[in-house]
Amino acid sequence: MAAPLSYLGVGLDRPRVGVFEFTSCEGCQLQLVNNEATLLDFLNLIELVNFREAMSERSDDYDIALVEGSISRADEVARLKEIRTNARLLVALGSCACFGGVNQLKNRFGDLDWVKKKVYGDFPIASQEVRPLADFVAVDLMIYGCPPKKEEIEKVVTNLVVGKKVAMPKYPVCMECKANENICLFTLGEPCLGPITRAGCDAWCPNHRRGCWGCRGPAEAANVRELEAIMARHGFSREAMLDRLECFGGFSSQVAALRGQPRRPRKARSSKRS
Amino acid sequence: MKRSRTIQLNHLPRVEGHGNIHIRVQQGKVVEARWEVVETPRFFEAMLIGKLWENAPYLCGRICGICSIGHTLASIRAVENAFGIVPSEQTTTLRLLLKHMETLQSHILHLYFLAAPDFLGVGSLLALTQSHPTEVQRALRLKLLANDACDLIGGRRLHPTRTVVGGFTMLPEKAQLEHLAQRLAAAQEDLAAAADLFGGFTIPHFARETEFVSLKGDHDYPFIGGELISSDGVIKKEDEYQAMTNEYCAEGFTAKLSRLSRDSYAVGALARLNNNFGHLHPAARTVAKRLGLAPVNHNPFMANLAQLVECVHVVHDSLSLIKKLLRRKRQAPRVALKPRKGYGVGAVEVPRGILYHAYEFDQEGRIVKADCVIPTSQNHANIQHDLQALARQWAAQGQADADIELLAQMLVRAYDPCISCSVH
Numbered sequence: 046m047a048a049p050l051s052y053l054g055v056g057l058d059r060p061r062v063g064v065f066e067f068t069s070c071e072g073c074q075l076q077l078v079n080n081e082a083t084l085l086d087f088l089n090l091i092e093l094v095n096f097r098e099a100m101s102e103r104s105d106d107y108d109i110a111l112v113e114g115s116i117s118r119a120d121e122v123a124r125l126k127e128i129r130t131n132a133r134l135l136v137a138l139g140s141c142a143c144f145g146g147v148n149q150l151k152n153r154f155g156d157l158d159w160v161k162k163k164v165y166g167d168f169p170i171a172s173q174e175v176r177p178l179a180d181f182v183a184v185d186l187m188i189y190g191c192p193p194k195k196e197e198i199e200k201v202v203t204n205l206v207v208g209k210k211v212a213m214p215k216y217p218v219c220m221e222c223k224a225n226e227n228i229c230l231f232t233l234g235e236p237c238l239g240p241i242t243r244a245g246c247d248a249w250c251p252n253h254r255r256g257c258w259g260c261r262g263p264a265e266a267a268n269v270r271e272l273e274a275i276m277a278r279h280g281f282s283r284e285a286m287l288d289r290l291e292c293f294g295g296f297s298s299q300v301a302a303l304r305g306q307p308r309r310p311r312k313a314r315s316s317k318r319s
Numbered sequence: 320m321k322r323s324r325t326i327q328l329n330h331l332p333r334v335e336g337h338g339n340i341h342i343r344v345q346q347g348k349v350v351e352a353r354w355e356v357v358e359t360p361r362f363f364e365a366m367l368i369g370k371l372w373e374n375a376p377y378l379c380g381r382i383c384g385i386c387s388i389g390h391t392l393a394s395i396r397a398v399e400n401a402f403g404i405v406p407s408e409q410t411t412t413l414r415l416l417l418k419h420m421e422t423l424q425s426h427i428l429h430l431y432f433l434a435a436p437d438f439l440g441v442g443s444l445l446a447l448t449q450s451h452p453t454e455v456q457r458a459l460r461l462k463l464l465a466n467d468a469c470d471l472i473g474g475r476r477l478h479p480t481r482t483v484v485g486g487f488t489m490l491p492e493k494a495q496l497e498h499l500a501q502r503l504a505a506a507q508e509d510l511a512a513a514a515d516l517f518g519g520f521t522i523p524h525f526a527r528e529t530e531f532v533s534l535k536g537d538h539d540y541p542f543i544g545g546e547l548i549s550s551d552g553v554i555k556k557e558d559e560y561q562a563m564t565n566e567y568c569a570e571g572f573t574a575k576l577s578r579l580s581r582d583s584y585a586v587g588a589l590a591r592l593n594n595n596f597g598h599l600h601p602a603a604r605t606v607a608k609r610l611g612l613a614p615v616n617h618n619p620f621m622a623n624l625a626q627l628v629e630c631v632h633v634v635h636d637s638l639s640l641i642k643k644l645l646r647r648k649r650q651a652p653r654v655a656l657k658p659r660k661g662y663g664v665g666a667v668e669v670p671r672g673i674l675y676h677a678y679e680f681d682q683e684g685r686i687v688k689a690d691c692v693i694p695t696s697q698n699h700a701n702i703q704h705d706l707q708a709l710a711r712q713w714a715a716q717g718q719a720d721a722d723i724e725l726l727a728q729m730l731v732r733a734y735d736p737c738i739s740c741s742v743h
Contacts, residue, residue: 072384081463100443168568
């Protein structure tokens, strides 16, 4: 159907791509169709053979699996392993797939029954601790972010098509933010995790005067103690820092080290509405 | 004609999230017609407990990958109501403009990417790039416009950055708003062509008397806050939302379900249009008439056309909002705030229907209790009842399996379900 693909006159094969999702908002996959200006060119690079959210056709024969979401139920483990068997290359797409994402916040209570009861009462519901993909299968590549940048997804896929190495920045968001000549969020009185979070988003939130929430996980040699000192200088407590640091799961080992035990929630004291 | 048959469709394609359709016919009679929701729950209402107030909008936007802006705005409204914050007129106007652009983006995504392939007999938009290139280009142009506008006002099309409790972190420049107005004016031609395309589709014949729930418009077609209304005559205040939603759990659904005066009710574009038709922009009403859509319409498949009518409305209304913004002197982007102990509800009409967020805070502004009621969870029971009625109708008519399977899928898709959202 599509014309043969070539780069600088050298013929290329279109990889067969499948897009899959587990416990998530499915926003990462929507990012795939969210860059309307380049969408048709992007789709021409690959042969999309399985993308439930966008197409009825389904094939188990694919080279690359883009997998969104975290794992939180037994049937998801089985389905993920099947995808791993089918795919030559498995890409974890977005923070939920890479680190558990916001979903892993439920783990911090260390009491799954309490969590289930809080939402569903006595109604039986199957759910287990939220884990990233790499806890169950080998993950070949990670595309970080909540949401991931469409440009980054396109770059990664293009590199895979032409056989180029994929490298993610190891330096922190702070570097990109400075390069963009933004006013430091701390100067504006806002907490920010930019000093320790892995770059590659082009300081997406700080560009909009929103502090970094650490969705891309730690930069190389992230110095959380130094961030704590910066936070303290600007009047933010360790607890306020942890409150933000724990949100996307990328810093779970740092949070555990600083906090020690899993935290039981303060029992809701109120109310007539509970 | 076969008298006994089973249709089992797992993980229905071209919808957001994971749902199954199960229909069993024996001797020409429907013994079973089930809509099942098997999505894994994420437990947002539990995970928020103990976290500081500022997390609520930032995290709750992540309930949904399609309507993250709507979730963020509902969450912000709930926090502001709890803290007693009244946003400036500029903020209110910008939020509505942002909301409109999400509505446009989401409706166009649904209409062209998810719904249209069924009416044109293909499996996805990919096939349409070959057979209907002009229409695909038009869809992408409209979606790009809406997404660019969301970037401009909200900072980011998915999981917005600029939207905060008290207002915005940054404001769009005057020239950017003027440019947006030009693009919106130009988009009207694309929407007229969309109305031609969708007006030509054969909408399945089906009607089942339904209760419709939405915000109640006083002077405008309502999107953010205000009273709640049902077409069966129930009217409640925003913070009495639980009297409208009456959530319960049921086997076969990892989402909670809702009911009001009957076994189920519907929310979404068709509900909004049925309850507030008179408040639509005149241009949108004209398109509605052309498409044969007048209140009260009980055919769920017409929800597709209701979305198209809303696209026309939001584009026209956005032009007025931009005019208003350009006329007024610029105010500070956000107002200062002080957390306090309290309870607040935010009701917002997001693309798939009315959404509620409610939080209770302690005196430090930590979340003590959180509740989110999602449009699609309110629709699940209605989808189930529609599916049963439809299956009976088809079985009686002796339709072919392939047709029944397609129509059942089209019915679910007409609700534009956001299943992972409903199982938050």
